[in-house]
Amino acid sequence: MDTRARRTADSTVAPGRYDDLAAMHRLAVRRDAVRTLVQWLAERTGCWVALLNADGSVRHAAADLGAPGDAHETLREIDPVRSLAEGGRGSAVVDAGDCTGIVMPVPSRGGMLAAVGVRPLPEGVPQMLTDAAPLVGIGARMEDVERTSRQLEVAEARSREAVLHLLMxxxxxxxxxxxxxxxxxxxxxxxxxxxxxxxxxxxxxxxxxxxxxxxxxxxxxxxxxxxxxxxxxxxxxxxxxxxxxxxxxxxxxxxxxxxxxxxxxxxxxxxxxxxxxxxxxxxxxxxxFSALTDLAALAGLSGAAWAAALLRPLLAYVPSRPQDPGLEELIATAHSWLSFANGATRHLRLHRNTVAARVRRIEELLHLDLTRLSDQSALSLALRIHAVPRAAAARNALDGATLDDVLALPAVRDWARLQVRVLGSDKAPSGMETLRIWLRHDARLSATAAALDISVSGARKRLTRLEEAMERSLLNAPSARYDLWLTLKALDVAGAMR
Missing domain, CATH: 3.30.70.270 (Reverse transcriptase/Diguanylate cyclase domain)
Structure with a gap:
């Protein structure tokens, strides 16, 4: 291996250098200046060209069609001469096999600009790299600033998202x-x-x-x-x-x-x-939103007792292993999964397998089947009642209360009638039938369409009209399906009591 270090001090302006300088300065003001400059240098010199970080790793690289295929091997030979180039603030050249590599420091950044090509290199390559290095350095510095700014923006956005999650x-x-x-x-x-x-x-x-x-x-x-x-x-x-x-x-x-x-x-x-x-x-x-009294607030002592009984195994849960989720994590997962379904993975920023495992654990603890809308609705109401502060002291006031007992309360019955007041009106003449069939089939669109003997798109249109009439979201999570299932259940209980 023949290794030489030298300063590129030739003050002679090579033919076409002004054109090259003009081209490089035009590229340097682009948003992706570093990548574009490196690509341009590779095409202009016929070499493999790279911007190296201070540790020698490649940050940007590009190769011309005529560049050697083993450029990385030659790049390894550059390491011994890098200190010479840095110390002398000039270029360093290394010959390896039939290739020549050139490195030179990039001002204001601490990295290196490298080129590897088949010997002999075209005349003017060292000068071209010398001219390009300051522009590449400025572009790289701007990239660093933009990257740091984006990282700060992401960090603040995640922090604000975390605050909202805590509020929820x-x-x-x-x-x-x-x-x-x-x-x-x-x-x-x-x-x-x-x-x-x-x-x-x-x-x-x-x-x-x-x-x-x-x-x-x-x-x-x-x-x-x-x-x-x-x-x-x-x-x-x-x-x-x-x-x-x-x-x-x-x-x-x-x-x-x-x-x-x-x-x-x-x-x-x-x-x-x-x-x-x-x-x-x-x-x-x-x-x-037109004010409708919240069901959790209407559930009273019966609701507090029923919710406490349903949630007792979950609230008493203690993880058996350090890596298992704790109580707060399970409750947060339950809230998120009930609200967003598959979107809980994005809401909680967890892998879908992790969310699925937590949901299965909740099902096991509470003896629920959370693929069924009835069990989803019961859990949703129980968690909402549990979160009502004034219900805390009353949770053990009535033992043995059932969901039917809660839904039979006069205030709950009135609430249920209010939820469906527009169904059967001109806004939604066949709304009650569509709603009952949709809820009976666990809010699954394809099963609802089959039961109504219409197409899936037809069923979706019916539910979209219901959304507009009721001013409630049905098809997108968080959906009103839980409240509406409880609504029809309360109306059925009231009818059975007559």
Whole structure:
């Protein structure tokens, strides 16, 4: 191996150098400047060209058709002369077999620009690399800055998402601590907004939302739906935000919850999500949830006792191994899976096998079959009752209460009638029949279509019309299917008691 180190100090301008310099400077202002410059150098020199990190790893590389196939082997020979090049601030050249490699330091970055080609290299290659190195260095530095900026943006977005997740789980103290560091502070009462728009519009929507609320809204990109943006907005900010967003951003719709306490953020989110169908069908492109009393709040002592009995094996659960999920993780998984189904993997940022294993564990503990809508609905209601603070002291007040006992309460019966008040009206003349068949078949679209003797697309259209009439989401999670199953069950119980 013949190794030489030298300074590239030739001040003679080679023919065409000005054209090369002009071409390199044009490429240097592009967004992908480093990759483009390396590719251009490879094509211009007929070599394999690479930008190396300080540790010798390849950051960007490109090869011309005439470049040697064993360029990486020659690159290994460059290591012994790298220190010479760095120390002398010039180029280092190594000959290996029928190839020649050149390396030179990249200013302002600490890396190296390398080229490997078949001997003899075209005249002017060292000078070309010398001219390119500062531009590559600037481009690489800009890439580093952009990468760091993106990492910070992702970290902040994940932190904001974590705060929303804590709010949905009712863990207010931890949520407030993290929000206090990130700003803004979380309000005591709020409206939850769900904005549906193109994914690329979410930054624009977030900006308008922040400006319209004076920076007081807690804004999060939905981890489950790429077209959704979620905002927790202080209740005192007024009622004009939805109109302001739709005026500023074309082709978006806005759904707004009732005013809820911070502890009930999950309820507010479900309210806003369920009113999305009404917002889509509105000329104003926004809609507000019309207040319907929450079933968990109406369940009373009977509901608290029933929920406590159903959840007792889960609440008493202690993991047998350190790697097993704890109680809080199982409850969080249950909430997420009931709300988002397969989307729970994105919501929880867990592998689908992990989520499936946790769901199976919950089924085993509670002796439920969570493929059945009836068991899903019962678990959903029990978890919601369990989360009601004022129910805590009453959970053991009535032993032996059943779900039928809860659904037979007069307040629950009135609630059930309110849920289906539009069915049979001009808005949904055949709605009750469609709804019953859909729920009877565990909310499965294909089975519903077969039972109705219509196509799947026809069944979907019927349910879409029901969504608009009832102002509740049926086809997309989180769905109103649990409340509606409980609604029809309550009406059946009331009918049986006559």
């Amino acid at each position: 789980s009712g863990r207010l103290s931890t949520a407030r601590q993290i929000a206090g560091a990130l700003q803004p502070q979380l309000p005591d009462t709020a409206c939850v907004y769900v904005v549906e728009c193109a994914a690329k519009q979410r930054p624009q929507v977030a900006r308008h939302c922040a400006e319209a609320t004076g920076g007081h809204a807690w804004i999060v990109r939905c981890p489950v739906y790429a077209r959704h943006l979620i905002a927790v907005v202080p209740a005192h900010t007024g009622t004009t935000l939805a109109q302001a967003i739709t005026d500023a951003v074309a082709e978006c719709v806005v759904a707004v919850s009732d005013v809820v306490s911070l502890r009930d953020t999950a309820t507010g989110y479900h309210q806003a999500f369920h009113v999305l169908p009404a917002a889509r069908g509105s000329a104003e492109r926004h809609a507000r």
